[in-house]
Amino acid sequence: MKSLSAKDSKKLFFNRIFGSQEVISPDTFEDISADILKKCGGLPLAIISIASLLAGQPKTKWEYVRNSLACMFEGNPTLEGMKQILDLSYRDLPHHLKTCLLYLGMYPEDYIIEKQDLVRQWTAEGFVSKLHGLDMEDVAGSYFNELINRSMIQPVDTDCNDEVLSCRIHDIMLDLIRSRSAEENFTAVIGDLQAITELHRKIRRVSLHNDGEDHSHSMASTIIKKTLSKVRSLVSFGIYLEPSFFEFKYIRVLVLYFPGYWGDSRVDLAGISGLLLLRYLKIV
Secondary structure, X not given: OOOOOHHHHHHHHHHHHHOOHHHOOHHHXXXXXXXXXXXXXXXXXXXXXXXXXXXXXOHHHHHHHHHHHHOOOOOOOOHHHHHHHHHHHHHOOOHHHHHHHHHHHXXXXXOOEEHHHHHHHHXXXXXXXXXXOOOHHHHHHHHHHHHHHOOOOEEOOEOOOOOEOEEEOOXXXXXXXXXXXXXXXXXXXXXXXXXXXXXXXXXXXXXXXXXXXXXXXXXXXXXXXXXXXXOOEEEXXXXXXXXXXXXXXXXXEEXXXXXXHHOOOOOOOHHHHHOOOOOEXXXX
């Protein structure tokens, strides 16, 4: 796609913040916004992310963002420059939203994530703070909505009341999330089972993605049992796990997506009854 023109960039920017371009006094934000939009280079994701960051903020915040962007890049934006803009939005998040956002790195690219599943997983993980008079899932739902409002995640399905029911993550944002997760040892996303044995750190959250190889059941069981004995959360997309896997006693969140090519094969899930700390289970 071609970059947006200066006129369309300005319209998108102000509509996202104020709902209308006409409500802005040129003497208030015009010069600052021009500098900010120059850094965004007509890229819609960059514009939306920065606009969401500035919504409802005083002029001093706008000046801070302009100065921060000035240290990054201008003119022709690069992919790295885009990531720096998104990283600026990430760093502005409160701690609880950073934690919830990083958790989304467990999901594959372009995966549609149901809000109901996500808020229950956050709750099971202990990411949600108790608020007087509110159910924990309602609080987690407010976290989800805040990430939507900040344009950190993209809405997919909505109901008749315009409530967002599912979301997906932009590929560039997902790259940033996984990079941050790796730095903080928050999650490990693994497409090759053999790669697990190369990890030399304690892993608490693991997402296994089928890399297209035909992994044997015994290899999956042996490698995972040896390396991930203290894992707290595991999401498996298309990799079959032997029943012996359920001997791991620390799992709180377990999500198993079985690939369609198993056909009529039966899967023994009896070992789940021994997972005494399990708080969230989904099998698809």
